[in-house]
Amino acid sequence: MDSETAANFVKGKQVAVVGFQKSGLDIAMECSMVNGVEHPCTVVIRTPHWNLPDFSPWGLNLGYLYLNRFSELMVHKPGEGMLLSLLATTLSPLRWAFSKYVEYYIKHKNRLDKHGMVPDHSFLNEWSSCSIAVEPEGFYNRVEEGSIKLIKRAKTLGFSKEGSDDSAAVPLYGECIHPRIPQLAIIGFSESFANLYTSEIRCRWLAELLDGKFELPSVKIMEKDIEEWDEYKKRYTYRKYYRRSCIAALHIWHHDQLCKDMGWNPKRKQPLG
The missing domain is CATH 3.50.50.60 (FAD/NAD(P)-binding domain)
Structure with a gap:
């Protein structure tokens, strides 16, 4: 139409x-x-x-707040070590301040109080749920x-x-392979704010796996990794959407893990051609 x-x-x-x-x-x-x-x-x-009036609250692009490696240091990550965990805890006030900054801008710009439209969850929850x-x-x-x-x-x-429904979950290692059905790969099920690039790098990761460049870990290790990602989603995403399989707040961290599996330097990612 x-x-x-x-x-x-x-x-x-x-x-x-x-x-x-x-x-x-x-x-x-x-x-x-x-x-x-x-x-x-x-x-x-x-x-x-927390629908955005624009992507640059008061002229500050959200990419500087949420789409870089520093922003991911403020979030507890699956598979992080003690140092990264301590750093995320230490930076939690800054994480809170970033969220409140954006929330105040949206409330002010859209007069949400007047219209009774102030959400009961934080902007970080919204961002981490891919529901922006x-x-x-x-x-x-x-x-x-x-x-x-x-x-x-x-x-x-x-x-x-x-509310959460565990039966609705699709446990995927690397966000695309079921640990007990390794012959089946699902690309595009898990969202990020760089969907095209994320899907591309997963396809390349899958091609390298099929080409024998690396092997999958044991089922036990894969399931442990899935459980850690699930705990991350429970912690940061809005409770209604945590089964949405969104990695928005940690898409760089996720890409880094795929690069390490393929033997790439995660700090300098190779072209996908």
Whole structure:
């Protein structure tokens, strides 16, 4: 459906959007542009999110806060040694400050208190869950003018029950191989904020494995590694999404582990060609 057909489809209609992430935000914005305040678009929300007005709060690119090796030193990592664990604990106040800095910016920019849309989890939880969305420009201006209405609903109304479900987990070593089914590889199941590059390096890792350049460790070691990654996700991701298999806050660390398996220098990654 092209944009003109979609606009004609919703024109003059009362539209309700269920959900408050990227697709829901985009659809609500498009509907508000077509119908204005005469037929406002209603967004039904179970869980408020730290949706970003832009990627550079007060001119400071989030990459400097969350997408570098220093930022990963502030987070406890799977397989870390005592020194890295101590460093992550020592830097926890800075980790907290980074999160609060971004939260304050979003609350101020979008007037979340006024609209009752302040999340009950931290921005770090949101980031570590791969649930960050950059909202359309002027979204909350549409809310202010009345062409978009935000309605927060109880979490049990019409939605599945929250909470972790161990049966839903897919335990994957290297985020792509089941330790007890090593003949099967799944690429792209686990998310990061560098999805294309992450999937590429996993494909190269798999090719090197199939070519005999290295061997998988024992099932016991693989399962222990999976358990450590699971503990990391439980600690940092928003409880509703920790089964999402997101490695956003540690994607460099993950890439480094794959590089070490292949015999590459993780600090100077080779081209994937």
